[in-house]
Amino acid sequence: xxxxxEVVEIKKAFGGNKVLEGVSFSADAGKVIGIIxxxxxxxxxxxxxxxxxxxxxxxxxxxxxxxxxxxxxxVRARSGIGRTFQIPRSFPSLTVLESLQLVRMHSGKDVxxxxxxxxxGLYELRDRYSDKLSLAQRxxxxxxxxxxxxxxxxLLDELFAGMNPASIRExxxxxxxxxxxGICIIMVEHVxxxxxxxxxxxxxxANGRLIYRGDKYRAFEDxxxxxxxxxxxxxxxxx
Amino acid sequence: MEIILQLLxxxxxxxxxxxxxxxxxxxxxxxxGIINLAYGSFVLVGAYMIYTFHLLGMNTFLAFxxxxxxxxxxxxxxxxLLFNKLMGYEPFTLLVLTFGFDILLSNLLNLFFKADVRSxxxxxxxxxxxxxxxxxxxxxxxxxxxxxSTIVALQLFLKGTWTxxxxxxVSFDKVGAELCGINPSRIYTISTSIATALAMxxxxxxALLQGFTPFASGGITLKAxxxxxxxxxxxxxxxxxxxxxxxxxEVFSGFYLGxxxxxxxxxxxxxxxxxxxxxxxxxxxYA
Amino acid sequence: xxxxxxxxxALSLFFPLFANPYWLRLLxxxxxxxxxxxxxxxxxxxxxxxxxxxxxxxxLGAYTFSFLYSQNFPLxxxxxxSVLVPPLFSLILLPIMLRLKSHxxxxxxxxxxxxxxxxxxxxxLFGGTKGYALNLSYNANxxxxxxxxxxxxxLFLLTLFLEKSPFGKTLKAxxxxxxxSLTLGINPIPYKLSMLLLMxxxxxxxxxxxxxxxxxxxxxxxxxxxxxxKIFFILILSMNFPIYGPFSWSLFxxxxxxxxxxxxxxxxxVLLGLGIMLLILIFPKGLRWRKS
Numbered sequence: 116x117x118x119x120x121e122v123v124e125i126k127k128a129f130g131g132n133k134v135l136e137g138v139s140f141s142a143d144a145g146k147v148i149g150i151i152x153x154x155x156x157x158x159x160x161x162x163x164x165x166x167x168x169x170x171x172x173x174x175x176x177x178x179x180x181x182x183x184x185x186x187x188x189x190v191r192a193r194s195g196i197g198r199t200f201q202i203p204r205s206f207p208s209l210t211v212l213e214s215l216q217l218v219r220m221h222s223g224k225d226v227x228x229x230x231x232x233x234x235x236g237l238y239e240l241r242d243r244y245s246d247k248l249s250l251a252q253r254x255x256x257x258x259x260x261x262x263x264x265x266x267x268x269x270l271l272d273e274l275f276a277g278m279n280p281a282s283i284r285e286x287x288x289x290x291x292x293x294x295x296x297g298i299c300i301i302m303v304e305h306v307x308x309x310x311x312x313x314x315x316x317x318x319x320x321a322n323g324r325l326i327y328r329g330d331k332y333r334a335f336e337d338x339x340x341x342x343x344x345x346x347x348x349x350x351x352x353x354x
Numbered sequence: 355m356e357i358i359l360q361l362l363x364x365x366x367x368x369x370x371x372x373x374x375x376x377x378x379x380x381x382x383x384x385x386x387g388i389i390n391l392a393y394g395s396f397v398l399v400g401a402y403m404i405y406t407f408h409l410l411g412m413n414t415f416l417a418f419x420x421x422x423x424x425x426x427x428x429x430x431x432x433x434x435l436l437f438n439k440l441m442g443y444e445p446f447t448l449l450v451l452t453f454g455f456d457i458l459l460s461n462l463l464n465l466f467f468k469a470d471v472r473s474x475x476x477x478x479x480x481x482x483x484x485x486x487x488x489x490x491x492x493x494x495x496x497x498x499x500x501x502x503s504t505i506v507a508l509q510l511f512l513k514g515t516w517t518x519x520x521x522x523x524v525s526f527d528k529v530g531a532e533l534c535g536i537n538p539s540r541i542y543t544i545s546t547s548i549a550t551a552l553a554m555x556x557x558x559x560x561a562l563l564q565g566f567t568p569f570a571s572g573g574i575t576l577k578a579x580x581x582x583x584x585x586x587x588x589x590x591x592x593x594x595x596x597x598x599x600x601x602x603x604e605v606f607s608g609f610y611l612g613x614x615x616x617x618x619x620x621x622x623x624x625x626x627x628x629x630x631x632x633x634x635x636x637x638x639x640y641a
Numbered sequence: 642x643x644x645x646x647x648x649x650x651a652l653s654l655f656f657p658l659f660a661n662p663y664w665l666r667l668l669x670x671x672x673x674x675x676x677x678x679x680x681x682x683x684x685x686x687x688x689x690x691x692x693x694x695x696x697x698x699x700x701l702g703a704y705t706f707s708f709l710y711s712q713n714f715p716l717x718x719x720x721x722x723s724v725l726v727p728p729l730f731s732l733i734l735l736p737i738m739l740r741l742k743s744h745x746x747x748x749x750x751x752x753x754x755x756x757x758x759x760x761x762x763x764x765x766l767f768g769g770t771k772g773y774a775l776n777l778s779y780n781a782n783x784x785x786x787x788x789x790x791x792x793x794x795x796l797f798l799l800t801l802f803l804e805k806s807p808f809g810k811t812l813k814a815x816x817x818x819x820x821x822s823l824t825l826g827i828n829p830i831p832y833k834l835s836m837l838l839l840m841x842x843x844x845x846x847x848x849x850x851x852x853x854x855x856x857x858x859x860x861x862x863x864x865x866x867x868x869x870x871k872i873f874f875i876l877i878l879s880m881n882f883p884i885y886g887p888f889s890w891s892l893f894x895x896x897x898x899x900x901x902x903x904x905x906x907x908x909x910x911v912l913l914g915l916g917i918m919l920l921i922l923i924f925p926k927g928l929r930w931r932k933s
Contacts (some may be wrong), residue, residue, distance in 0.1 A: 166824055192826035206819040208813040217814055220807055221826040260825055389744060391693075391751070420914065436922070443925045445744050446691060450921045453693055457870045458914025572755040572866070579748060588716050614763030617756040624752065628745060629736050 125174035152320035197261025203253035205245035218263035374501035374598035379578035380553035394571030395459035400557020429550025463568035472559035586634025678887035679796035694750030700863035702848025722847030730843035772859025772917035785854035893913035
């Protein structure tokens, strides 16, 4: 069973600022991988590189066994990599329905718009213009758009940030069902209460390096993780 | 062989001037992030001012001094009254503003001076300096020397004084500079002021070098843009390099291909750099 | 609103039959200006790329037409060439559109305009500074009227089509957020290319038609930056009204300029420059703008 995603020694620097210094990991289908770490540790940059918006300085990316290191972003999207943004991006001229129809037009995939709308809970709002939605609704729209790509890999950048507990609960269920469908999901998150139950394993990034990878509960007992993420003198993280 | 050397000398003299010509444009772009499409008009305003002062019989040195002072004042007003209003919005708005300003100034100049070609021919600068086979026209030589001196003075200012260093700080990292207690707004005013003065000064030199009409502004702005793209923003090496590339391309293509082709070659080089090396050869800041 | 527009169009068809030359000229001028505006909007409103030097293609079209026609090429062929030549030049700008931010595109078009103007003035083959004086039949300006009207109708319908169609929706997505569009599988290249070609072809056509109308063209006239300012003035005012705005404002301005400023041609440029500066200072927010 090939890996859905394999990231090998990704390095990226902006001028003198080394944002990613050789990050490697892999991910399987139907698994949720949580990426956590202090701000500025390179998490979003990593997502940008995997989705193709940013080009890595060195290193390789393999998707479903295929080397996509040089592929353009829209090609990656069409082959089944979907991503959401930290701050949701929407198209003010398009309604919810139109946004999804737009993706369908370009993805080449036969996905039912109605089905996706109902799945994320936006069916009633389908004729609302995208910029007239609340934050949580926009996040759902972003998720819905990625689902139109029939993705095998989802890169979710701080999906739960800024949501109230009820919304978190609903979206949580959606992610869980997507995981059951076999989609590989990589989630950059700070809302650990939602991430931990969902994740199969945890990756911790700090200062552009991968300092821990493995069991989610043991992550917080790891020396390196505590020092980087939780602070030197922090007592045990009460979960 | 002598021809090539003569052309190289011509290019060198021209490059010095182009460096001065582009320095103001580079300063505004590098510090405030504004591509000033009206820059060519500023240069022409300087040219017409010096020309008028000369016609009125004023001493040349005084004329230049007044023009530069006028430039300093205008630049400050420009930044505070116009640019500052639009700094927070999309870059497009500033482009439209400077675009409109260029049209306004060109047509104002046209209203006052009409479209006849003018130039400033000083008797003291007619004739040339001869070194074995090579000709160095006095006006080009003087402009070259004065331009280079001004660039050197500018460099000293930017590297040596607190204000100059503050300007460089803001151009590299506005927020960082602010955190150090530098007021970016004041810096923008100062740098635009200096930039406009530089523009008008080079306008005066422009008048000494060639004929001009109110509608020559587009070409001038384009040259400055070329130098900044090819040479890069943010340091003097880029400025000099870009100027030299421009001068070389103009002198050689003008000689071997003809007048009409100078711009074509320049445009081709510009497009190539925009696509492959938009930072320019020596740029440290990407606008 | 649409029915009203079609009525106006129908009336315009018969206008030359009973109108006097003054009104014919005024209306032709208004049709030309509106068409130029709609054409520029194909890139500005639809994709967020302001072609400040778009007039370069208009001038190219005018020169192509005039050059061929004065070499005794048939009228239709000359006109066809004026449509096909400018797009070839526009391809220089394509890489800039694809890789760089929109303000580089704006400056790029200006560079092209300045360059073309200078080349054309320096090369005797293309008339040099004298330009072209064309030998046309007496009803050439009526033909031009209909050409302008045809261009206007086509561009108007195209704009209408783009507002509703999936192709148009893709353009909107690209304009409003290209990065997000890329991550959704949208390939921007065919869209940017087709709009660039459409714009340059329309402008070329209008340049050819203009030559027919004016019978005399030279570089300062057809590469006139004042035209650009007028056009963008109208486009900024029409930012929220892409379908009816350009025509309405063009008509308004043509009438205004004709009646008020025909006595002060010098002031034309000064007022336009000042006008657009004031416009952008008072309404800088414009409206939905391209994410740069």
